[in-house]
Amino acid sequence: MARLLVVEDDDTIGRALRSSLAVYGHDVVWCTAGREALEAGRDGRFDLVLLDLGLPDVDGLDVCRDLRLTQPDTVLVMLTARDAEMDVIIGLEAGADDYLTKPVGLAELHARIHAHLRRVETTQRPDPEDDAAGSTTVLGDLVLDLAGRRVLAAGTELPLRAKEFELFARLAAQPATAVSRETLMSEVWDEHWFRSTKTLDVHIAALRRHLADLPAGTALPRITTLRGHGYRLDPPEAE
Template sequence: MPYNVPMIPKQETRRMEESPTLLLVEDEPDVASFVQQGLEEESYSVSWVQEGQRALEHVQQAPVDLVLLDIRLPDRSGIEVCGRLRLHQPNLPIMMLTALDAVEDRVKGLRAGADDYLPKPFAFDELVARIEALLRRVDAPAQTETLRDGPLVVDPAAQVCTYEGKEVSLTPTEFDLLVYLMARRGQALSRDAIHRDVWGHDFERGTNLIDVYVNYVREKLGEAGCPSPVETAHGVGYRYTACTESAERHD
């Protein structure tokens, strides 16, 4: 089956149209055909490529609202493709498609910057729901109030996080998670609430998605010299406390 790769001038970043444009990166033709046909019936515009390199070229050449990215591709790992996409288009929603038992692949994909993952085999209705959730996050009115906690400053409008004046590099999902927790300082927030409000769909029991992302935020703040203000609320979920309180606990 030929690649469906529309060519447009590189300087054009987004085509204004009613149907969101999706890029499906999947090397199995049967799976790709099923997903593409189903999504097009849901009024999405779907382009399909089989290789990671073609995906990178496509995103440079055509406007894309969301990428569905398989991990196992014939020319390079989907995790590598995810990292390169995230480097050049930090706000592009990316959903990884993974084997059911590939826990390590899921973690690597999230660390590379994926916003969500969906294990194979998956229910088509769930795929659509997750796509809708990611696109709602992009279209939702942005919180513009700058959040400050001592030397930690988070500017949602500019999508910038700094500690003592130095930028902390966060993926879009890590940034959204920090903003969500920071804006609710002192509240014990359940995993259900975090998943619903940050990811936009119901929390999956048995998954450690939220724990993985909280650890990423903690690690990146720690690398910047900021004692993590995100603490575990035992039996509930997580709580954001002040940086000064976190520092005192570490002294």
């Protein structure tokens, strides 16, 4: 059973979400305002947050940024009527892992939530064969620690969000190999993804910023864009 935070000011929608999610066995906390949600985020941990942006007191983007700080490993899913491409980009850059626009069917919403929770459970579950399989990947001065879910560069840990780590780990699993957008969306987000893949571009941009912030002279891999296909992680020696 997962613990979910639903932030929705519309009473009808909020009640429907709470009751339908509870049917699936989730422990649901429902907040109708931004400040209430921020207090809930500071008081306890949640596995997933379902966040509306049009809140009566605090802008949902600010709530997202604050929750990302207090709940760094929590999956943040925006559920909003704002459907312009720029709104999606801004929402993802504010810290969201996923962005859904209203109206959305409950079946799709449940499937998306289940996919996120299943992926988190899979990536966090200890693997007794980690040592034999090799849970550490070294790319120049950068070390990817799968067991510890962290990326280190010259001893400094990069402040990656959950999806950023999973995306980087997927690319690092096949360095110098082209990986299609479809494969990345399927394996990092949702195998049944059919909406815009703008979330992938935003997370790639975030990874590049993390790498660019490291000291000059550090031997780092480079994320190369393959137009019309996807991305490739080039080891330092390939630059």
